[in-house]
Every structure is written in C-alpha cells, then in structure tokens.
Amino acid sequence: MARLRSATDLGKKRQSILSRRDPSKPCVTICSGTGCHALRSDQVAEAFSREISSNGLRAKVDIRRTGCHGFCERGPIVVIFPEETCYLGIKPEDVPEIVSTTLVKKQLVERLLYKDAEGKKVALEGEIPFYKHQRRMVFGSNRLIDPKSIDDYIALGGYSALAKALFEMSPEEVLQTVKQANLRGRGGGGFPAGVKWETTRNAPGDIKYVIVNADEGDPGAFMDRSLLEGNPHSVIEGLIIGAYAIGSREGYVYVRQEYPLAVSNLTVALKQAHGYGLLGKNILGSGFDFDVIIHRGAGAFVSGESSALMTAIEGIVGEPRPKYIRTAVSGIREKPSNLNNVETWANIPLIIDKGAGWFTSIGTEGSKGTKIFSLVGKVNNTGLVEVPMGMTLREIIYDIGGGIRQGKKFKAVQTGGPSGGCLPESLLDLPVDFDALTEAGSMMGSGGMIVMDEDNCMVDVARYFTEFLADESCGKCIPCRAGTEQMVTILNRICDGEGESGDIELLEEISEVVQDASLCALGQTAPNPVLSTIKYFRDEYVAHIEQKRCPAKVCKALISYYIDPEKCTACGICLRNCPVEAISGGKNLVHVIDQDKCTKCNTCFEVCPTRFDAVVKISGEPVPAAVPSGTEMVRKKGKQE
C-alpha cells in the first residue's frame, strides 16, 4: 500500500479507485452482519460465488459482503446493484434461481421480494416501508461497503472530511463547527460533544487522549456494534478529526470482547488506514501525528461509564470514581481524556463535510441530526433504524416497524436501555428527542427501543432491568449496591404473589435514595424502570399485590394452565410434549393438566394448534374443576353427539 502524502494524493487515490469501477457492472451484495450471519448468510455468499463461477459470470459480476443493513428481521439480505433489487430471507437453495433469473435474464424473482401488508411486491430496497421512512446518514453506507476494504470507503468519499479538516480548517474551526452543529453525545447523556471537546482541548497538559466508547453495555441494543462492524472507517475518521481539534496524539477504542467481528474488522481497518498514511506519523503530509490502540473490554456494564472505562484502560478494575473533576480534564493516567460514543464519532465526518448548518437543519430545537435505534421486541419489523430526531414513537413503531406482531395490542415501549423507562400508549405521539424522553420519565440512552404488547408484564419488565442493574452494580457505593438489591427483593416478592400493601410506596422511597445518593449514573438512573412502570402501569402492580393476579399472565407463581374441555380434541400433542408428564388423557379423552405436577413451562400453550386453542392461561381465579371421570369423552361435532 502506498502512503498518501497529501490531500491531492487522497483525491487521486479516489479517482483511481473509481476509474477501476464500472457503476453499471452488476454487483451482488450479501449482508454479513451479525443477524444475517446467524441466519447462515455465509452459506448464501458461498453459494453465490459457486453459482456465478459455474455460470461463467466471474468477470462480469462482483460480489461484496457488507455489514448490517438494519432489516435483520428478514435476513439474510441480498441486494443486487446497479438496480438495487432487494431479496429477503435468502437461503442457499434460492441462489441458482437468482443468478439465472436476475443476473442472466435481468428479471425479478418475485417470490423473494418484499411484500407489503396488501400483498404488493416491492423490488427496491429504498422503497420498502421499513427503509422508506428512515433517514440513514450515518448508517446508510453500511450497505455499500465491504468493511474490510478501505477502498470501498474512500470510493464513497471517505477520509475527505479528514483532509478538509487538516488542510482547510484550523483545530479551532473544527471545534467551532462541532459546537455549532450542537451534536449531542449518542452514548447516553446527550452532553454536547463540542463543549466536551473544548474542555479537553483547554485542559492543561501536552498529553491528551481521545476515546471511542464501544462497550455497548445496553443488553438490548446493537447499533454501535453494527456500525463498528459494518463501517469502521467512519468511526476512525471521526476520531482522527476529533484528535486534531482537541490536540491529542493518541486514541483508544474500548470495544467489548463479546464483539469479535467488530474487533477484527476494526483491526483490519486500523492497519489499512496506517498503510495509507491516514494514521501514524505525519498524516496525509499535514504534520499531524495520531495513533489508535484497541482495548478490549472484558464484560461489565459499569465499565461503559466514563471514569470506569478509563481505569479499565489503565489495566485496573473498571469502577467509577466521583467526578468532582471531569474525565475531560483528568482521565486516563490523569491526563485530559475525551470520551465519545461510536455513533457520536461517526457523525463527525458528516458534519465537517457538509457543515454545521446542514446538520442543524435536521432534528428538533434541542436535538439535532439523526439517531439510530434498535427497534426490537414485539414489533413486526425488527432491526436498526435511523431517523431524524423528533420523529414520533408512533411513526417509528407503526410506519417503520410495521406495528405489533400477530395483531396484538401495543402496551409499552421501553427506551434508553436498562436505566430507561417504559412509555405507555398515551405517549405514542411523543417526538423522540433527548429532552422529550427525559421529561416523560425515560431517556434516549444508547437507543434501545423495545416494544411490548399485552402479553408482557410490566412488573416483570421492571424486575428484569432492576435485576440486571443490581447484578452490574460495582458495589463501590452503598445506595446503589444495597438499594438495587432491596428493590429486586421487593419486585421478586410482588411477582411471586407475596407482595404486601405498602410495597409500591416502599419501592418509591428506596428509589429516591438510590437516585439521590449514588456515586455514578448507574445508580442515579437505576430506579427509572421501576418508577416509570409505577407511574404509567400502577394498576398492574396493584393487581399483583392485592388480587394476586398477573394481568399479562407472565408471572409464574400467579398463573395456571388449564385445558378447556369444550375445545380439546384429544389430539395428544400437548400430552406428548409436556416435559414433566403432567398431562393425562388419551384417544378421545379430554386432556387434563395435573396442577400439582405442572411446572408452568408454557410448552402446552405453545404447541396446542391455534385452530383448537384449547390450552388457556388463567390468573387470579381458581382453576375450573376437571370434568368428572366418565364424561371426559371428546365431543366431536356430529360424531359423538
């Protein structure tokens, strides 16, 4: 690889890459992100490679493995350029037909296209409703890039923002641009990035660090991972620009060990950037030196917190410290250290390239730009969605997400990760931005958006998050360590049907202490899941405590399974599948569940064919007595009666 020694070199490089590429040449792109990989997209890619060779198309068709496109629900995703024909849910068996029909005859394979609710087929990726309502500025390049190829990134104009910053702007100008863009941190707090940069820049000392937070501790989000896996250069470019503005020569990427693909793609990307002279000494001949080290996080939620992350980089257990002095002033080895989230960094090249005015034209008054959410749970189209700030929850869940699965009723949406909150149906028209979410008792957090339907119990959800946080509390301060533990005890008690009146008030009281007295934001926000569910779903708590009833029929101790003798056809499916042999019955005999043996594993409920729907869950009422023996014959319509 030849080093690029000037901005002109970079421009020439780009021209030479483009001149070797024919935009009209067909290119099959196969999503190889984590979701599609889990659905065996590697086999699909191999099948394409085989099939293209055996059809003698090797020289006429390119193959590219890209990062996540976002629509993981329908993976593996294949998009064929230049038409951008999008095929969903591709199996290796489908590949010969795609090659012979689309690549050879230039026709569509109708059955593999997206079908909308009315059965209308959509051929172009961008026309699919899931994508149509999005605005994918940060995440959109994923589908065009092989993350292991720096040339793919440069071909799209990559690193030109860096060249612009280095040669056309002073560090102060870069800083001012980011400040004017009012880019707020995407990792949780929403703190203005430019203000933080300025603090580090102005802090005394020659050695300063810039850091990418790719710990992504939120147990229900994967956008940072998908960005880093799918477009690592965008994050690196942002980081170099930040380093230039702040006056740092050394950067870190703190990425979790559990993301091996992100680590490996990032490693390759750093090496390539080095090879081109975009990292290391005298970047692009500008005289600016900068290098990046990868630090793998060993898995602890609290290590994503800024001061904890920095001690982890020093090789010490990552526990937070009180922040009388900000990490921006005294961080790694007590040097000024600026930490930003993956998505924050990935926004920087766009802002430098297109200007602060362009960026501020998108979004709401206080929150500019877009945000990537991981829209998951009980919604039809799960995946990663990038939307302008200010879009309403309803638009995200219904227009992009396609509404609730299986026609069920929406109950709540949880945003903000473990320390976020649950918002009810009445708030569906809330515009999503930093301030509106916080005001509603939730938060933006890292962008998790978990949709829940009538089958989800809000007390159980509160317990899930509180348990997670109690588990992840580092234990350094008592309010967080003991407080969350006590909250879990009370929530367990409520879910187990042993809740006492006064428990709700007790939860609220403990919450207040934990919020006020905890050392770091983990504890300070830990009561959010409990408080927001009490605020919006208090009746569910009351039902658990006073009527010993779980309205969503989730809490095991409060539900029973029962087979409706009117509906049972004695098909034997539940009987055969019951793991504890709690179901009795036989040919033509109504099946009966032995309540003493039943472990409430839900298997019978799941396997009973929907056309019978004979297994019912009940809560808060006694199980009807079994049919007296002798009369348990199945009444088959027209036969027995």
Next chain:
Amino acid sequence: MARGNARSRSRKGSSSRGARGASKTAPVKKARGIKGIDNPLSESVLVSVSDKLGIPVSQISHVVETIGEVAQEASDTDEIVKEYKADKSALIQILLEIQRQSRWLPQDVLMSVCEKLGIPLSRAYRIATFYKAFSLIPQGRHHLSVCMGTACHVRGAPRLLDRVIDAIDIKPGETSPDEKFTLETVNCLGCCALGPVIVLDGDYHSNPSPKELEKLVTACD
C-alpha cells in the same frame, strides 16, 4: 491455526493434571521445548524406559505429557506477556488472551503472569472475578449461551432458559461434571429478530422447542 488448537488442548488437559490419566497407551504428544522429547516418543523408547525404571508405560507417557504441557503453558504465557511488552496496564488484555486460548484462567498461569508483571496476585484475581469474560474453572467442550437481552426477554427468554437447564441439567455459569457443557447467559447477541435465541458452539438457534433442544444436545459428544 494449528498452534492455537494445540495450546488450548494442552492447557485444558492441565486442569486435571495428575488426576485424570490421559491416553494410556497412545503415542505421547509432542512436548515442545524440552530437550530429548521434542518428538512423539516411539513405542520402543517408552518400553525401554519403562524397563529401566520399573514403572508402567502408561505412567511414563503421562509424566512426559504433563511436563510437555507445563512447558508449553509457560512458554505460551511468556509469549502473551511479551506481546504486550510486560506492561502492567495491559493486564486485562493479557488475561483476555489467556482466557481466549485456554478458555479459563488456571491459578499457576495467573501466578506466573503476575510475577512477570511485578504485581500482586490479588490484582489478577480482582479482575478475573469482576469481569464476565473470565472463568476460574475449566470450561466444557461445548459452549451454550442463552441470550437474556431485553428483546429476547420480552419474547420469552426466561422460559427458554428453563428448558435449556432441564435439557443439560446445569445452571448458568456452571460446567457439567464430565466437562461436556458450559452454560452461560449473555446479553444481546445482535440478532434480536431471532429471539429468543441460543448459541451452541457458535451456531444460532431460534427458540428451540424441548424436542429440538434434546436433538441438539444429544448431537454433542
């Protein structure tokens, strides 16, 4: 890579060094770095050593294998520490590398790392017990992770976990006594669309039924 495999096998064996007789009569594995036993020992050499010392062949092969493993382990640890320039602040990275290769952190290895870095053993243990990535006991041959991430939770991960516990009879964080399975719960695996999901030795399975689980489990040796 072949070397990586040999390493992990060797250190895994070392877990029960002495307690569990390895192969009784099979040719002795290559013991790198020890003069004279650099190559697999032939049957005839083993027999003649056994004659001279008056101990059974199986015991000799076991001793040789153990020496080889210890030497291998020491040199592997050396290499990793060297790779990070014996830098104290790289302790977490060093331990991650050892964990990756051996799938656990044996005490003797921790002691040797701390010696080389000039830090107290307690610091290594503090890290090893704080972070989830580390294990202080040997891991099973098959690794089963159940996703307990939020998206999987709301789609019934707790019930799936119960089913998995039923199927392999160990709890999260445990390894079966025959070292066949290690069960672990993890957070979002990035494929929420498949949720609830389990990963068995790198393969993803979406909400397997008790029957399907049984099939998966019996297919493991």
